[in-house]
Amino acid sequence: MLVVGGGPAGAALALLLARDGVAVVLVEHGRAHRSGPFETMLASARALLVRCGLDDVVAAAAEPDPLRHGASWGSGGLVWREPEAGGLLLRRGPFDARLRAAAAQAGAVVRCPAQVRADGDAFELRGEGGEERLHARVVVHATGRGGVRQRHGPHTIACTFLGEPDPADRATAVVEAVEAGWSWTHVPPQGPAACAWFVDGALDPAVRRAAVQQAFASARGPAARLRDVQLRFANDATPTVADAVPAVLSLGDAVATADPLSSQGVEKALAAAEHAAAIVRTALGEPACTERLFALHRRWELGLATAHRGTAQQWYGREDRFAAAPFWRARTVAVPSPLSLPEGHLQAASTLTMQPVLVRNGARFARVDGVRDSATGDERSHIGYVPIAPVLAAFALPRSLGDAVRQAGTDARLFVLPPRAVHAAMLELVRLGWLVPTGLARA
Numbered sequence: 001m002l003v004v005g006g007g008p009a010g011a012a013l014a015l016l017l018a019r020d021g022v023a024v025v026l027v028e029h030g031r032a033h034r035s036g037p038f039e040t041m042l043a044s045a046r047a048l049l050v051r052c053g054l055d056d057v058v059a060a061a062a063e064p065d066p067l068r069h070g071a072s073w074g075s076g077g078l079v080w081r082e083p084e085a086g087g088l089l090l091r092r093g094p095f096d097a098r099l100r101a102a103a104a105q106a107g108a109v110v111r112c113p114a115q116v117r118a119d120g121d122a123f124e125l126r127g128e129g130g131e132e133r134l135h136a137r138v139v140v141h142a143t144g145r146g147g148v149r150q151r152h153g154p155h156t157i158a159c160t161f162l163g164e165p166d167p168a169d170r171a172t173a174v175v176e177a178v179e180a181g182w183s184w185t186h187v188p189p190q191g192p193a194a195c196a197w198f199v200d201g202a203l204d205p206a207v208r209r210a211a212v213q214q215a216f217a218s219a220r221g222p223a224a225r226l227r228d229v230q231l232r233f234a235n236d237a238t239p240t241v242a243d244a245v246p247a248v249l250s251l252g253d254a255v256a257t258a259d260p261l262s263s264q265g266v267e268k269a270l271a272a273a274e275h276a277a278a279i280v281r282t283a284l285g286e287p288a289c290t291e292r293l294f295a296l297h298r299r300w301e302l303g304l305a306t307a308h309r310g311t312a313q314q315w316y317g318r319e320d321r322f323a324a325a326p327f328w329r330a331r332t333v334a335v336p337s338p339l340s341l342p343e344g345h346l347q348a349a350s351t352l353t354m355q356p357v358l359v360r361n362g363a364r365f366a367r368v369d370g371v372r373d374s375a376t377g378d379e380r381s382h383i384g385y386v387p388i389a390p391v392l393a394a395f396a397l398p399r400s401l402g403d404a405v406r407q408a409g410t411d412a413r414l415f416v417l418p419p420r421a422v423h424a425a426m427l428e429l430v431r432l433g434w435l436v437p438t439g440l441a442r443a
């Protein structure tokens with residue numbers, strides 16, 4: 001198996017599969033990661049890391065986050081979060097290198113710095129050790145934000161500065177909203193502080209420079225007190241979705257990037273590695289299902305990116321002091337109204353078929369009875385713990401939601417479940433477009 005890209009997603013996937021004895025080659029071109037000197041991982045990520053079997057490796061590659069976290073958001077005051085043990089400070093570069101070293105220790109062949117290019121049905125690797133050719137049954141792109149992409153949110157530029165902090169601000173991390181945008185300022189116990197301003201990406205460079213100056217001038221947190229400020233780099237931080245490449249398994253930022261305000265990109269990358277490891281284990285045993293499994297992973301990633309977008313929108317929605325400013329206007333999109341209950345009768349979309357579907361079962365995917373939507377390729381067996389097939393069977397004849405819940409209660413597969421859960425599953429099927437008003441069945 002060939003993994004191209006040795007950031008958190010690629011390195012963790014290589015590690016997980018090498019532990020299983022899969023022959024993995026991980027290729028990393030070794031260019032510097034373009035964010036601030038620090039990224040953070042919330043303590044809440046720990047449960048996920050334990051579940052993925054990555055907690056020890058990640059804890060050894062990172063360091064405990066010693067910073068007090070606060071926010072100046074929605075009002076001029078600075079609100080400190082309750083101290084929380086278990087958060088991590090990631091020095092990207094060393095962090096990624098340690099994850100790659102752990103993959104190598106588990107048996108993966110790691111080439112860094114190295115380049116890879118397709119050559120017919122083989123791959124040509126070029127690195128410090130010279131050139132080599134290899135064949136791979138599974139090819140993985142964990143290459144981050146490159147490639148052809150569509151925007152999944154407002155165009156945003158992150159301008160990262162280093163500066164000398166005020167001693168009183170030491171050991172803090174503050175997120176701060178101002179009229180021109182918002183910032184993360186990390187002030188470590190020693191050394192320079194980093195401040196990333198996220199501003200409107202549509203501004204031309206001169207206007208953007210003025211916007212950042214205005215942002216520093218109007219800040220009240222640690223960003224306001226930085227001295228000898230130097231721009232380190234400016235990079236595109238727009239949430240994006242990459243085009244699908246059917247024969248390749250893409251993961252992490254190579255599929256979709258989260259809005260930086262949700263600040264869980266590394267957590268998302270590691271969760272994606274764990275999901276992708278189950279996909280690859282299954283694909284190696286069932287090569288005929290490979291593309292279907294890769295598409296399943298992509299849908300999983302896009303679901304996660306959408307969830308992160310929701311988190312970011314909630315944050316933007318909480319800041320109403322600058323509602324008229326262009327940066328904030330573009331980000332406070334109208335919150336979608338709660339699903340309006342369809343009136344009249346519903347029926348199953350005509351694109352659905354009952355068939356065995358692939359669902360996660362521990363370290364692999366297994367076939368269970370379920371439903372597949374030929375319009376989207378989406379396949380599912382359950383909504384939460386409610387099996388979908390008998391719920392759809394309740395709409396064998398067009399029915400109202402209320403009648404269908406009563407009908408479902410007569411089905412042995414559903415009557416043990418609370419009617420409220422069955423009703424909630426029906427609403428989710430309406431949201432998915434799997435239950436449609438009578439007469440609107442999708443072609």
Ligand SMILES: Cc1cc2nc3c(=O)[nH]c(=O)nc-3n(C[C@H](O)[C@H](O)[C@H](O)COP(=O)(O)OP(=O)(O)OC[C@H]3O[C@@H](n4cnc5c(N)ncnc54)[C@H](O)[C@@H]3O)c2cc1C
Pocket residue numbers: 004005006007008009010027028029030031033034035036038039040041096114115116142143144145146158196235236237251252253254258260263264265266267269
């Ligand atoms: C300004 C900013 C601040 C952020 N702050 C945080 C934060 O505080 N916390 C957080 O969790 N997330 C944060 N993120 C998001 C986080 O950086 C990413 O989500 C995360 O790095 C994604 O991991 P990845 O492995 O998918 O991609 P990447 O980390 O981008 O890794 C991709 C790897 O592939 C390599 N590569 C690319 N192309 C090739 C090729 N052709 N051949 C070989 N190698 C290749 C690259 O060198 C890189 O090492 C931030 C992002 C930005 C932009």
